[in-house]
Amino acid sequence: MRTHIYNIVGLLAIFVVAITFSNVATAASPATTAKARWTAGVEAYAEGNYTAAVEAFEDVVDLGYATAEVYYNLGDAYFKLGQANTSHPFATGELGRSILNFSRALKLNPAMEDAAYNLDLARDYTNDTEPLPESFIKRMWHSLRDNMTSNGWAILSVVMLALTLLLVLVYLLASRIALRKTAFFVAIATALIFILSTALSLSQRTAQLSTERAVVVCNDTAPVHASPNSASKVVRQPSQGVIVDIVRGSDEWTEIAFADGEKGWIRNNTIERI
């Protein structure tokens, strides 16, 4: 009877191990490919072969390993590729793609200072308008939020939760009144930080998951119409790389809002969601 149970347990163990290993085997393949393509991209960029660098980093993204660094490098590679065409820089939409990828990098990691710098520099080449000023509280909230990713805030919130509960225990157990007092007030502070970081993490998650912003990606400029048909008036002519908000969309047209609040309809194939 007992040996029988052992056999079953042994079989189960082998089965579990086999499944785990097969999973590891299939999962290892794209990971190593992505790593190889990443290295190839970095080398190609260093040699100045920006076409190859763009292809390599695009492959990494397609494999599902799209981190902020990959998008950042892709943005750099597109920018340099566009600049390499000295007679007509950014002739085939490289500026738009560069800005798209810098924006995506910042969306994943808002604290990525290099990406913010490059995005700012690349946007000098566009005819983007000045954004409407945000309210003070919103600006404060965003600047606080963008110090860390959603995951960073989530980890902080979990740590703060643990710390709060630990301090509650200290409060309950401490024999010295000074220690109990300290534990009590620090616990209130950590509890507040826990609530704040949870809120920031959730807010950052919403921002990171939203696809409400888009970048104009076209060869030169794309017409923005007053209504979703090509016969209507062209209200604006944004250049590639202009960042817009998406208001609503249809099969062929998307209503967009510019940074200064102006709205219009643009063809779907001339914008890319960030």
Add this chain to the structure above:
Amino acid sequence: MKHSTLLRFTLLLVAIFSTLTSWAQVSFTVAAPTPVAVGSPFRAEFSIDSEPDRGSFNAPAFEGFEVIAGPSVSTGHSVQWINGKQTSSYNCTYTFVLMPVEEGIFTIAPATISAGGKSYSTEPLKIEVIKEQGSSSSSSTGEKPSAEGSIGKDDVFIRLRLSDTDVYKGESIRASLVLYTRIDIANIESLEMPPFNDFWSQELSFDNAPSREEYNGRIYQTYKLAEYLLSPQRSGKLTIDPVKMEIIAQVVVQDSRSIDPIFGGRQIYNVPRSLSTAPTTIDVKEFPAGAPATFNGAVGSFTMKSTLPESSIMVNTAEQIEITISGSGNLKFITKPRLVMPESFEVYDAKVADNVKVSAAGTSGSITYTFPFVARSSGEFTIDPVAFTYFDPATAEYHTLATERFTLSVADDGTSVTSAPTVIGGGYGGQMKQLDRDIRYIATDAKLRNSRDMFILSPMYWLVVVVIVALFVVAYLVLRRRIVQNRNVVARRMKRADKVAVQRLRMAQRYMAEHNRHAFYEELLRAMWGYISDKFNIPVSNLTKETIREELYRRNVSAADAEQFCQIISRADEAQYAPSVEGDMGEVYGDAVDVISKIESVVKR
């Protein structure tokens, strides 16, 4: 008498001086207008500024001209005294009236004359004789029926004469406004110059002597009214707007009704006239393609000279590079040549000194740029050539002038950039310059992972939260008993002082039973001092009765109790060494327990 001889002597001296001065330079010239028209007489005048010898004048043969009158001689002599300085002039003129017979260029041969024994001759004078078109000399003879209609359209007009109408941008053109007239002008009412749009213009000083000129087959008296140097500032067909002018012409009309026998009955009328030039178009050519990068619009012909510092200089010493551009062309428009110095050099604003003259021939002169600099660190530096490019319109070519590349060795005198006391800019020895901006380099290493997993609200997150809360609950439950115990410990600790006192009192009670007075009081005192010491955390050595009273008062113990406490201590102190009845010990003991329990009940709260 004496005075008269002196006067005479003076006059003699003056006479000698005047002859001396007149001998000094004798000029004998001929003057005649040119060109002249066939059939219209003109005057040829031979003049000498010294008294000629009598009968020594020999007129030339006027070939091609008919002598109508002459020679008529006129002499003039004037003596001037100005501020005691005497000048005298003498003039003798022989005038002929000549009539040109046929067109062509004729020469009035030299005439000869002798003065003071020396003979002089005039220069041969070329005179152009032309045949005037249309009604020849109708206006010059002066037979006019009416004042208004007498002035023909081409009797008086103005022209803007341009030295060139097909130029390069920046080249200079001389524009002169000339009044052509065959009639008398009484007055110039107004003269309005155009604004010369698209041109840089500079007014020139000019010689306003009238002259004669042939224009469209007719001879005019010409007067220069204005002269400008124009330099077109853009290419294309540039138009100079018409120049407008109002004049008053004087017309002499022979009145046919009342012919005055003496004065001829001529009347002079003033006729206002407005004149304007035709709009003038100038073709301004753009510079040919292939201009070097250093070309900045300098047009003309230039040379460049540079004065460089010694090839070896000291650190932190002011030096300068001087570049002089000289020549003719649009000097006023040339821009400063670019001097590129090593980064460790401080280069100051260049000093510009120009010595530019604007004349009818164009702008010429020189501009000197002085670039002061200070080398802030030692070493060998190569100074790149300073290049200046100009366009030569004559050959339609670009020429680049450059200084030679030279090496500058900067010697350290011990005051290098860090220790130099006079570093300008302060802070960290001057701000670093941002030369250019480019995107930052790519990230070279990254942890590749599937990026779409967000920790918050994920199962892992909830798991972690649940684990933390569970740990807390477990820890709380486990430690709860200890918490309760802990509370008792705290309560015990609060009674500890009382307890020690109780122990000591118990000890004292034992001594009392043994009738050991000394030990009893010693123990009682120890219990009381120790109680206060433990209770209020004051070392026994620091305790006096006064401090005890203060401490008890601060803790709201009633004054009576405090007084009793101190009294017991006094009594115990006294009784310790003094013989006393046994009953005292029991009384003191009872009071001590009583007062400590009273204080305890007050202080504990």
